[in-house]
Amino acid sequence: MSTLAQASTWWGRNVRLMLRNPAGVGGAVMTPAVFLLCFTALFDRILAAQGLDAGQRLPPAVLVQGLMAAGTGAGVLAAIDARTGMVARSRALPVSRASVFLGRLGADALRFLLTTAALLLVGALLGFGFHGGALYVVAFVALALLSVTAYATACIWLGFATRDEEIVMSILALPFLLLFMLSSGIVPAERFPDWIEPLIRESPISRTIEALRALAEGGDVAATLPVAVAWLVGLTALGGAGAVRAYGRTS
Numbered sequence: 437m438s439t440l441a442q443a444s445t446w447w448g449r450n451v452r453l454m455l456r457n458p459a460g461v462g463g464a465v466m467t468p469a470v471f472l473l474c475f476t477a478l479f480d481r482i483l484a485a486q487g488l489d490a491g492q493r494l495p496p497a498v499l500v501q502g503l504m505a506a507g508t509g510a511g512v513l514a515a516i517d518a519r520t521g522m523v524a525r526s527r528a529l530p531v532s533r534a535s536v537f538l539g540r541l542g543a544d545a546l547r548f549l550l551t552t553a554a555l556l557l558v559g560a561l562l563g564f565g566f567h568g569g570a571l572y573v574v575a576f577v578a579l580a581l582l583s584v585t586a587y588a589t590a591c592i593w594l595g596f597a598t599r600d601e602e603i604v605m606s607i608l609a610l611p612f613l614l615l616f617m618l619s620s621g622i623v624p625a626e627r628f629p630d631w632i633e634p635l636i637r638e639s640p641i642s643r644t645i646e647a648l649r650a651l652a653e654g655g656d657v658a659a660t661l662p663v664a665v666a667w668l669v670g671l672t673a674l675g676g677a678g679a680v681r682a683y684g685r686t687s
Contacts (some may be wrong), residue, residue: 439532446539450513454543464509465550468502469558476562479622488624491563495555496648497621500641502551503584504612510544511591511604514679518599523683533680541588548584552577568654576651579664583644586668589675596682615641640667 454461472495480490517523517540526536556564566573595604618632619641628636636642647664650657 439535439538442531442535443538443542446536447542448539450539450543451546454547461547461550464506464547465554467505468498468551468555471501472498472555472558472562475622483622486624486627489563491559492565492652493649494622495559495562495564496652497616497619497645499552499555499580499648500583500619500621500645501616502555503548503580504587504616506544506548506551506584507587507591508605508608508612509547509591510540510588511593511595511608512601513544514540514592514595515599515601515604516595518596519601523596527684533683536683537589537592537676537679540592541585544588545581545584548581549577552580564652566652566654568651572651572654575657575661576648579644579647579651579661579668582665582668582672586671586675589672589679591675593675593678593682596679597685615639619645621645640664640671643667 475494475498476490479494483490483493523536566576591604591608594607595601598604598607618636619639620636621641625633625637625642643660643664644667647657647660650660
């Protein structure tokens, strides 16, 4: 059986487990939409005073915040599989190491697609829209999926390595919060103090958010998209290699 076929089997197993917890799935899908409503209520007038449209500006930022949360969830589930012995049992089977990792990642990507759909629906009600052609919409969704893949791979690596879901949550909670706050998600990079503006502008979070905004606007993406993709591909390669290696060490 090929690695992809094995990954499909693991994906089916993970999706079935996910569907057995509809409350958890519903919360993961709807929480970013609720955050979007709250952020819009809080920052609408502030952003309007700066000449910025909150309805168009905030959904990509909240989407990135949601993918970071989805990555944390993937790491937690990976840690549970490692702690409960599922990973150790899978190592006794004639299956590829990568298939277990890909099956976990695929299930989380499906959940994030549902999250993205719910968020864009609420965003449309608040004024968010796509102003380019269909290609821009496809690229927007593809970049979102690449983003959740990048962050989830790093988190799965941590889950397999620590085998403790509480450690995963405690390690990731503060860094992800700081990464989002120190980005152009809400406040434009040029509004930060001069000494920190380059860090804000060049962070992977800011680059991803700005690329998503450019795709939604349907304008020139040459200045934002290549850098964002380079960040995300690099993180995916690093996290994927680490996750497969940590899986091999799990006993």
